[in-house]
Amino acid sequence: MAKRKASKRKISKRKTSSRYWSQHVTEESDALTLEEGVFTKPTPRAVALSLRRSAEASHRRKSSPYRSAMSMLVFFINRAGKGLSKAEKTKLEKAKDELRALYGKQPAKTNKTKKKGRARKAG
Numbered sequence: 001m002a003k004r005k006a007s008k009r010k011i012s013k014r015k016t017s018s019r020y021w022s023q024h025v026t027e028e029s030d031a032l033t034l035e036e037g038v039f040t041k042p043t044p045r046a047v048a049l050s051l052r053r054s055a056e057a058s059h060r061r062k063s064s065p066y067r068s069a070m071s072m073l074v075f076f077i078n079r080a081g082k083g084l085s086k087a088e089k090t091k092l093e094k095a096k097d098e099l100r101a102l103y104g105k106q107p108a109k110t111n112k113t114k115k116k117g118r119a120r121k122a123g
Contacts (some may be wrong), residue, residue, distance in 0.1 A: 032058045032072050039076050044091050047073075048098035066103040073099065 038050045051073055055065035062068075077084070077092050084092070100107055 032061055032068055034072065039080075039092065044094035044098045047092065047095035048102055051095075051099060052102050066099070066105065069099055070096065 032051075032054045034054050035050050038047060038054065041047045041050060048069075051069040052065065055061060055069035055072075058065075058068070063071075073092065073096055077089065080088075097107060
């Protein structure tokens with residue numbers, strides 16, 4: 001019977017504290033230096049104000065404060081995904097509207113009507 005060779009896989013030198021790449025992006029990227037607990041603030045306005053303060057104070061950002069703040073908020077919503085409760089997601093979506101208002105931007109266009117698909121032929 002042939003002997004098996006030991007696997008020569010490289011052992012990752014990752015820190016165990018940042019298991020996910022998204023956590024690394026949030027903490028270490030050149031996006032923003034966020035306040036502690038920014039996404040768990042009680043109101044959408046508090047979240048938006050915190051993001052605005054962080055964006056305007058940060059020297060690590062590469063684009064406008066508005067864009068950086070909105071990008072970080074959208075990034076968090078997208079990465080949290082199914083882990084957010086309906087109430088949390090609603091609060092964060094309203095925070096986007098608050099952020100737009102703080103910077104005097106137009107509200108997002110929403111398509112409230114659902115498009116009807118074509119009927120399929122039976123057969």
